[in-house]
Amino acid sequence: MYKIVKAKELTTNIYLMEVEAKRVAHACEPGQFVIVRMDEDGERIPLTICDYDREKGTVTIVFQAIGAGTLKMTKLQEGDAFHDFVGPLGCPSEFVHEDLEELKKKNILFVAGGVGTAPVYPQVKWLHEHGIAADVIVGSKTKDLLILEEEMKAVAGNLYVTTDDGSYGRSGMVTQTIKDLVAEGKKYDVCVAIGPMIMMKFVCLLTKELEIPTIVSLNPIMVDGTGMCGACRVTVGGQVKFACVDGPEFDGHLVDFNEAMTRQQIYKTAEGRAFLKEQEGDTHHGGCGNCN
Numbered sequence: 513m514y515k516i517v518k519a520k521e522l523t524t525n526i527y528l529m530e531v532e533a534k535r536v537a538h539a540c541e542p543g544q545f546v547i548v549r550m551d552e553d554g555e556r557i558p559l560t561i562c563d564y565d566r567e568k569g570t571v572t573i574v575f576q577a578i579g580a581g582t583l584k585m586t587k588l589q590e591g592d593a594f595h596d597f598v599g600p601l602g603c604p605s606e607f608v609h610e611d612l613e614e615l616k617k618k619n620i621l622f623v624a625g626g627v628g629t630a631p632v633y634p635q636v637k638w639l640h641e642h643g644i645a646a647d648v649i650v651g652s653k654t655k656d657l658l659i660l661e662e663e664m665k666a667v668a669g670n671l672y673v674t675t676d677d678g679s680y681g682r683s684g685m686v687t688q689t690i691k692d693l694v695a696e697g698k699k700y701d702v703c704v705a706i707g708p709m710i711m712m713k714f715v716c717l718l719t720k721e722l723e724i725p726t727i728v729s730l731n732p733i734m735v736d737g738t739g740m741c742g743a744c745r746v747t748v749g750g751q752v753k754f755a756c757v758d759g760p761e762f763d764g765h766l767v768d769f770n771e772a773m774t775r776q777q778i779y780k781t782a783e784g785r786a787f788l789k790e791q792e793g794d795t796h797h798g799g800c801g802n803c804n
């Protein structure tokens with residue numbers, strides 16, 4: 513069992529939990545995720561890691577109550593425990609393995625949208641701890657929905673907050689702030705965008721125009737998280753990929769966002785999955801690659 517040592521509602525419908533999970537805390541890197549289950553027969557819920565403390569042996573997750581599983585999770589309190597806390601899953605962010613001196617020469621821009629601010633935080637924090645100050649844009653629908661502002665401010669080089677309704681910080685969507693910063697003379701070697709799929713699509717359309725290489729973190733529906741079930745199938749550069757094992761980070765300029773968004777909707781029903789199985793044939797499921 514994995515004990516919850518801290519549980520709080522960050523803002524309406526968005527929750528933070530710090531969980532005792534020593535093995536995950538010791539092994540995880542920015543960019544990875546976990547799959548949790550509340551009980552033996554419970555739904556598997558994939559969640560990006562927001563923070564980790566190797567000394568305390570804890571991992572922090574942030575989630576939005578959007579379905580029956582996550583709604584049930586909101587009822588858990590300090591002292592309660594998860595039945596499973598599986599991870600770290602997926603590949604760490606590429607920069608973790610890059611030559612630090614080369615990385616220090618780069619101007620990096622992070623674009624975080626809504627709940628996507630949570631997985632952006634450990635990446636910016638890791639860079640900060642390694643002497644690299646990245647620019648960060650955080651976009652939120654309204655001031656009330658903004659999360660982790662103080663935490664992000666402490667680790668970002670420059671933090672630009674923007675709200676869709678102009679109730680706080682800059683006004684407009686994250687893409688407007690990217691345009692403004694570039695117009696003000698900012699130059700970026702790489703952009704990392706994490707948030708709703710529609711945001712990542714439009715960020716990529718813009719950064720392609722601006723010729724800024726862009727990495728996105730995809731979070732399609734996931735079931736097993738081990739590349740076997742095919743739930744998280746996406747097309748990147750014309751090739752079939754499974755976000756849980758090949759990602760979750762990909763070259764955003766190569767991701768087929770329209771297909772990914774449509775597939776997400778279709779995959780939700782048994783009828784939809786049967787349709788996809790027919791349409792996608794051998795590549796519908798993932799698999800180990802050894803069983804033909």
Ligand code: NAD
Pocket residue numbers: 560624625626627628631651652653675676684685686687706707708709710711714715729730731
């Ligand atoms: P949201 O809808 O509030 O959007 C956040 C910001 O994204 C907006 O403020 C805006 O600046 C930007 N945005 C939205 N649509 C845009 C568009 N068309 N063009 C340009 N910018 C746009 O975000 P939310 O409600 O927090 O998002 C929830 C979604 O995010 C869920 O579907 C969840 O699955 C997903 N999510 C993704 C990740 C990930 O790893 N990719 C992590 C957490 C949550």
Ligand code: FES
Pocket residue numbers: 733734735736737738739740741742743744745754755756757798
């Ligand atoms: Fe990725 Fe099953 S969740 S293949």
